[in-house]
Amino acid sequence: xxxxxxxxxxxxxxxxxxxxxxxxxxxxxxxxxxxxxxxxxxxxxxxxxxxxxxxxxxxxxxxxxxxxxxxxxxxxxxxxxxxxxxxxxxxxxxxxxxxxxxxxxxxxxxxxxxxxxxxxxxxxxxxxxxxxxxxxxxxxxxxxxxxxxxxxxxxxxxxxxxxxxxxxxxxxxxxxxxxxxxxxxxxxxxxxxxxxxxxxxxxxxxxxxxxxxxxxxxxxxxxxxxxxxxxxxxxxxxxxxxxxxxxxxxxxxxxxxxxxxxxxx
Amino acid sequence: xxxxxxxxxxxxxxxxxxxxxxxxxxxxxxxxxxxxxxxxxxxxxxxxxxxxxxxxxxxxxxxxxxxxxxxxxxxxxxxxxxxxxxxxxxxxxxxxxxxxxxx
Amino acid sequence: xxxxxxxxxxxxxxxxxxxxxxxxxxxxxxxxxxxxxxxxxxxxxxxxxxxxxxxxxxxxxxxxxxxxxxxxxxxxxxxxxxxxxxxxxxxxxxxxxxxxxxxxxxxxxxxxxxxxxxxxxxxxxxxxxxxxxxxxxxxxxxxxxxxxxxxxxxx
Numbered sequence: 179x180x181x182x183x184x185x186x187x188x189x190x191x192x193x194x195x196x197x198x199x200x201x202x203x204x205x206x207x208x209x210x211x212x213x214x215x216x217x218x219x220x221x222x223x224x225x226x227x228x229x230x231x232x233x234x235x236x237x238x239x240x241x242x243x244x245x246x247x248x249x250x251x252x253x254x255x256x257x258x259x260x261x262x263x264x265x266x267x268x269x270x271x272x273x274x275x276x277x278x279x280x281x282x283x284x285x286x287x288x289x290x291x292x293x294x295x296x297x298x299x300x301x302x303x304x305x306x307x308x309x310x311x312x313x314x315x316x317x318x319x320x321x322x323x324x325x326x327x328x329x330x331x332x333x334x335x336x337x338x339x340x341x342x343x344x345x346x347x348x349x350x351x352x353x354x355x356x357x358x359x360x361x362x363x364x365x366x367x368x369x370x371x372x373x374x375x376x377x378x379x380x381x382x383x384x385x386x387x388x389x390x391x392x393x394x395x396x397x398x399x400x401x402x403x404x405x406x407x408x409x410x411x412x413x414x415x416x417x418x419x420x421x422x423x424x425x426x427x428x429x430x431x432x433x434x435x436x437x438x439x440x441x442x443x
Numbered sequence: 444x445x446x447x448x449x450x451x452x453x454x455x456x457x458x459x460x461x462x463x464x465x466x467x468x469x470x471x472x473x474x475x476x477x478x479x480x481x482x483x484x485x486x487x488x489x490x491x492x493x494x495x496x497x498x499x500x501x502x503x504x505x506x507x508x509x510x511x512x513x514x515x516x517x518x519x520x521x522x523x524x525x526x527x528x529x530x531x532x533x534x535x536x537x538x539x540x541x542x543x544x545x546x
Numbered sequence: 547x548x549x550x551x552x553x554x555x556x557x558x559x560x561x562x563x564x565x566x567x568x569x570x571x572x573x574x575x576x577x578x579x580x581x582x583x584x585x586x587x588x589x590x591x592x593x594x595x596x597x598x599x600x601x602x603x604x605x606x607x608x609x610x611x612x613x614x615x616x617x618x619x620x621x622x623x624x625x626x627x628x629x630x631x632x633x634x635x636x637x638x639x640x641x642x643x644x645x646x647x648x649x650x651x652x653x654x655x656x657x658x659x660x661x662x663x664x665x666x667x668x669x670x671x672x673x674x675x676x677x678x679x680x681x682x683x684x685x686x687x688x689x690x691x692x693x694x695x696x697x698x699x700x701x
Contacts, residue, residue, distance in 0.1 A: 209615035365695035387572035389623035
């Protein structure tokens with residue numbers, strides 16, 4: 179872990195230094211195309227589909243009555259419209275927080291277990307598999323979140339503020355890395371999230387399978403790692419700031435096609 | 444126990460195309476964990492695929508095959524509804540077999 | 547059975563019969579380990595790997611086509627496909643020159659299986675990737691350089 183931390187710091191330091199490859203050599207289109215067919219995220223999707231249909235938890239229930247916004251049990255297209263304001267909770271929820279709510283209300287699995295858990299472990303890992311399952315059924319759909327509810331507007335504004343908010347030991351904001359075209363860390367191109375196409379590229383390609391560590395990462399996981407790389411306080415799982423940043427990205431990316439789940443270096 | 448494979452097999456114009464994703468760490472035996480200890484090698488060594496009961500592919504893998512291995516191949520014949528089964532074995536003797544119907 | 551075994555051994559991979567037996571449930575998985583070509587997979591040089599699969603010095607052939615990106619975003623997962631247009635192709639091996647062990651994977655193709663396979667391999671650094679093919683008893687090869695922007699072994 180420590181080593182990885184250093185590697186990240188080094189890569190940040192090198193971000194704008196002399197590259198080993200010229201920019202025009204770094205065309206990964208062929209590479210990415212070959213990986214898209216047979217994305218190992220499918221293995222997580224399979225697990226998630228099984229979990230969706232398996233009676234679990236103290237209430238021994240499945241998630242088949244979970245309402246992801248399009249009605250009880252409706253999965254196709256649901257992720258494309260998340261985050262959204264849910265009347266039953268009167269809260270803005272992203273996919274992870276909504277699934278967590280379903281697991282608690284339908285199955286009796288306490289959300290605390292997930293919030294206080296670790297990524298890739300136990301119930302949080304199961305939640306990630308469920309995410310893989312749900313987003314796969316919005317693959318190719320256009321991002322279509324509804325920003326009309328006052329609480330969505332509030333979240334969008336909070337997300338925008340958080341995006342530009344400089345903090346941490348290195349006085350970094352999300353915008354430090356994600357508000358210009360053509361920036362990269364080593365060979366990794368960074369989307370410019372201040373533009374609709376950049377926001378769509380970010381929002382519409384996570385969750386994703388990461389080939390560098392063979393892990394499936396949800397957007398919650400991705401955002402948590404952005405905070406960590408920012409050297410600031412790590413956000414609480416599914417907390418408002420994470421959902422707000424998601425509303426900001428999804429809202430800016432509205433109308434673009436989602437490629438879910440993604441596959442990343 | 445090993446996790447299930449994702450097998451897709453589709454027949455088209457007399458050829459069946461098979462794509463397989465296997466859940467496996469494919470540990471090389473050359474990496475160290477956080478305490479500096481070598482992580483023992485753990486990888487799929489052999490794989491076979493059968494169409495109904497006929498062998499259509501056998502393969503040997505080394506630790507250079509990526510984690511969660513992917514394999515795609517094609518064979519002549521195969522019809523919708525036929526069985527396509529894949530079995531792998533790893534260097535620790537773990538094994539996994541999964542079967543699908545050709546689409 | 548003996549005939550079959552001899553045939554399998556002749557391919558240089560010697561795995562056919564074991565896979566068959568395994569598939570038929572006639573042997574236990576751990577027994578199948580005996581078939582895995584340890585010498586080839588542990589070969590540290592290209593020549594040694596070629597020798598271990600009985601390929602000797604294969605003839606370079608344009609009919610052996612490697613499908614792979616010119617540059618990989620991460621060496622942990624590099625897609626590599628091999629297509630052989632040589633009739634009676636019965637065996638395909640993928641070797642990576644600059645990996646600690648050359649041989650990544652080998653495929654034995656029964657009659658009726660197309661000489662067209664794809665998998666994904668780890669590459670520690672930019673390297674030539676070799677496709678070695680056996681067709682009608684003779685070995686052929688081709689190579690392609692794949693650039694790797696980040697080593698795949700550090701995770």
